[in-house]
Amino acid sequence: MALSIGIVGLPNVGKSTLFNALSAAGAQAANYPFCTIEPNVGVVPVPDDRLDQLSALIKPLKKIPTSLEFVDIAGLVRGASKGEGLGNQFLGNIRQVNAVLHVLRCFEDDNVTHVEGGVNPVRDRDVVDTELCLKDLETVEKRRERSLKNTKMGGKAGDEAKAEVALLDRIKAKLDEGITVRAQKLTDDEKAAIQDLFLLTDKPVLYVANISEGQIGKEDSDPRVQQVREMAAKEGAGVVVLAAALESEIQQLAEADRPGFLADSGLTEPGLNKVVREGYKLLGLWTYFTVGEQECRAWTIHKGFKAPQAAGVIHSDFERGFIKAEVFGWTDLVKLGSEAAVKEKGLLRVEGKEYVVQDGDCMHFRFNV
Ligand code: GDP
DSSP states (O other), X not given: OOOEEEEEOSTTSSHHHHHHHHHHHHHHOTTOOOOOOSTTEEEEEOOOHHHHHHHHHHOOSEEEOOEEEEEEOOOOOTTGGGTOTTHHHHHHHHHTOSEEEEEEEOOOOXXXXXXXXXXXXXXXXXXXXXXXHHHHHHHHHHHHHHHHHHTTSOHHHHHHHHHHHHHHHHHHHHHHTTOOXXXXXXXXXXXXXXXXXOOGGGSOEEEEEEOOGGGTTOGGGOHHHHHHHHHHHHTTOEEEEEOHHHHHHHHHSOGGGHHHHHHHTTOSSOHHHHHHHHHHHHTTXXXXXXXXXXXXXXXXXXXXXXXXXXXXXXXXXXXXXXEEEEEEEHHHHHHHSSHHHHHHXXXXXXXXXXXXXXXXXEEEEEEOO
């Protein structure tokens, strides 16, 4: 399941710096089945304390985290929807990702030019959103023309086309006011009707407030960080505050040197961990584990996956030939110390095809192909 998060923002806000730090984190993850596809795509392990605890207990030969893909999407400037900068290429790249990480510059640095003239994260957000809204308007208008022709058809098809035109008109009117599709609170049916348009402003968003090293520890009183938080709260979006340049330095250090460096910088963990975890949440993803002496491994599922679908993430044969699953909670294993003890306490369940896998389940699958 290759799910990806696109990193967007105006030039010189720290996108590439953040992307490079994320890529470095991915490149260093031991035992990771690695695939660097293109220079602007990085596969990053998802930090998971539960997997760490399970592995500390079982001491497997391999510990394999699950992962997320990040895409560095360069080229957005004012006017991109009209082809300025990398214009259309940028917009094509963003269409393909599942969620958006919007980097906002909150750091001052006279040596780093600001394309809009000065540091103002909320204005920057508006510039980017405006371009995305304009592009969505174009997409919606094109579809509306087609639907309008279809209204001339009789019967059910004609009725459906009329309903679609009405929906598109409503979306268009809001986009005209600069209201993103995600903020338009469409019903599930309405969302389904426009799903195949892959509208840019419909994708879930997470903001990164990129601060300088000197601002660390003072985030709560930093006016720019506050502005970003207030703006994000209004739209129900998350914010991760970090110093991208520092994150990049942390990734250059040997593993053993990091805790001291983090402490000196006033951090308890790399900000990247938060970005990856929040990104994972944003995509509505859950994790289950397979545990054994060979390997302890985390697997990604969507919320609501039933046991056979979850098994299919490992291999399609597991899904096709699914018979049953043995399931127990990761906390039970860590608390009781062994699978035998979990069984003895009656905490290992046998579940069938209808079982909805829960976040943090440990699973063994029985299958037959
Ligand atoms: P992009 O155009 O958004 O990809 O921006 P880059 O990541 O290339 O960064 C632009 C410039 O800003 C580079 O010179 C970075 O070193 C610098 N930069 C990025 N993040 C920070 C930061 O947190 N603090 C400072 N002072 N400079 C940063």
